Structure formats: structure tokens, C-alpha cells
Amino acid sequence: MKTNIGVFFGGRSTEHEISVISASQAMHAIDRNRYNVTPIYITKEGKWYTGEALFNVSGYRDIPALLKQCEEVYMRPIFGDCNLYKVNKPMFGKAVVGSLDVVIPVLHGSNGEDGTFEGIIEAIGVPYAGCDVLASANGMDKITMKMILAHCGVPVIDFVWFTDKEWFTGKDNLISSIESTLGYPVIVKPANLGSSVGIGRAADRSRLEECIEDASRYSSRIIVEHMVDNLKEINCSVLGDCDEFETSVCEEPIKSGDILSYEDKYMGGTKGAKGMQASQKRIPADLPESMSNEIRRLAGETFRVLGCHGVSRVDVIVDADTDKIYVNEINTIPGSLSFYLWEATGISFTSLMDKLVELALKRNRERSNKTVTYSKNIFSLGGGCKGKLK
């Protein structure tokens, strides 16, 4: 019997399209001799669809036409029910499309990489690949993530954070705090987006205000960081769980402006539009061995202290003037699942997918050994209900 893998992708996120590409790459890499693959596409409105047509990336140019060839489905929030149900129940015939043994979320950004989707799957109890709710949520929020890393001795760039309400009610205080602790230039980011959306750089007060107002259109939590002027950006992937993991070779993504833009990341610079594979990168990054070893160590430490699982990518910023390395962020569901970094490290995309499934099953076995309920029923112990519940 083959294991049934459900790959979830798309979703209510600014990185919806990127997720479609990553998932398509991942589904093609899964070994069909060992696994059946069910694609589950989450639309931008949040509806779930399945069907063979979802394997073909060119179909996503016309979503309404694509969805006509698919079946709308849902799962019930009932522990142990791993079935995919048809939304439009047929009068005759099956209401169930199939049952999932393992879920692989290939969702980037909000409502997917941030723990919300993982929470649904966790409640249903299907083994799933990648970070759990806690690690996903901590990894997604740039403020929480940096607080944890700083606490654990992982170097991060100095930052100031606040909410949009704090900004609108106490602008002057916040501006002086930013100016005295960081100085200019600074980088302003919404705390929980990705793909450089809503990010701006400011070298003076009026631009700072503009950037913050722009960031607050995307998120209620805002982070302002000291800007590293002369920087090298390096990424390193980590695979495993927090007890046992390995790190990949490093890559250097190539940017066309001051910051790595959406276009740099996915379209090969501002001119191209060939999709994610066309993005420019140097693999392995051209670094002294001691520095790449240190980056790999910090990437592993980031993965460990955040309690990560599966495959993540840790992005660091190297200050080229001082050679100091700072962890900038973790992507708990990285673009293309970082397969190209694992290929360069000697692990094929197919083995990477195998490992993700094995890790998901291993975590499920480990979790099923933990006590989640007591067999004693306190109501049967006598004493009625007179005592206070805590």
C-alpha cells in the first residue's frame, strides 16, 4: 500500500503564486513508486480544491477555468478523521475523495507558514511535514523571532518594535527612540510578511514616517532595524528536527538594488519574469571556509532554538565592513523548499521529499507517546461540583 500524501498550497497570502510554483516542483519530485500525491489548492479566498488539473502550472493562468476541472473539498476538525470530503455531496456515489496519511504544507507567508494551517492539521491529527504551530508562529513574526534569538545568544541586528496603534498615538516618542537607539539609515518592515512586501528604507525622519505608515498597511506589528550599508546576504538551509539536523551549503542571492526585492527573488531581477528558478544566486556562496562554517552553525542554532522541523532556510546578513554575521530571518517553508541547496549538498529533491515524510511520521510517533488526557474522570471521584474549578 502506498502512502497518500496531501500537498497543500496557494492560500490567503501575498506569496500565493510562489507557493503554487514551490508545490508544483515538490509534487514532481515525490517518488510515485512509494507515494500517491493529492494536490490541494487553497484559493486566495481560502477555499480548498483538488484534482489532477492542479499538477499543471500553466493552468493557473486562468483560475476559474482551472477550478471548473476540480472538486471543492474540506476536512472535518475531528481528531483522527483524515478524509477529504466533497463540498458538493453527490446524490449517489462517494462523498469522500480520499484519505490522507501525511500532509505536506507548501504554503508561504500568512495563513500557511505562520502556524494557522498547521493548527488545523494538528487538530485533525494527520502527520504533517515541517514546523509545528509554535515554531511556525515564532518563525513568522520577525519581532518574536528576534527576541528569542537574541535571548539565546544568536546575533541579530539592533531593532525597535511597536504596534500601529502605538505609532498613531505616540509618534514623537517612537521617532526619538528610533533616532537615539538606531540612528539613520534604517529599514522598516511589517513584522509578519515575506518576499520584501511592505519593506522600506529611510535615511531621514520624513521618509521614516512614510515607511512606517506604509508598513502599517500590511501589519499591526512593525519592526525598525538598523540598516547595514555594506552587506552580503547569505542563505543556508537546515533539514531535520531540533534534536538532529544537518545544514546545507550556503547560497548568495544576487540583488539589483539596495534590498533584495520581490523581482530579484522570483523573476531574476527587475527585467525578467521567468519564475522562481530564474532568480539569480551563487551556489555555493563565495566565502572563506571559516565564515561559511560559522553561518552554518548559526543557521542550525536558529533552527534548534526556535524548535523547527522539516526543511527551513535561514537568511543571514554579513556586514562586509566588519565581517560580523547577523541572523536576519528564518523561512520555515522556504521557496522551492530549498531543494537546489540540498542538491548542491548531495541530497536529491526526491530524497528531500522522502526525508520530510519520514520526519513527519517520526514526530507523530513521538507525540503519540505523550500523555494528553488522564484516564481518571474527576467527576466520578465524588464531592459533587461544590468545589471551585481553578
Ligand SMILES: Nc1ncnc2c1ncn2[C@@H]1O[C@H](COP(=O)(O)OP(=O)(O)O)[C@@H](O)[C@H]1O
Ligand atoms: N537590517 C538590514 N540592513 C540592510 N538590508 C536589509 C536589512 N534587513 C533587510 N534588508 C534587505 O531587505 C530584504 C528583505 O528583508 P527581510 O527581512 O529578509 O524580509 P522578507 O521576509 O520580506 O524577506 C533583505 O533580503 C535585504 O536585502
Ligand SMILES: [Mg+2]
Ligand atoms: Mg528575506
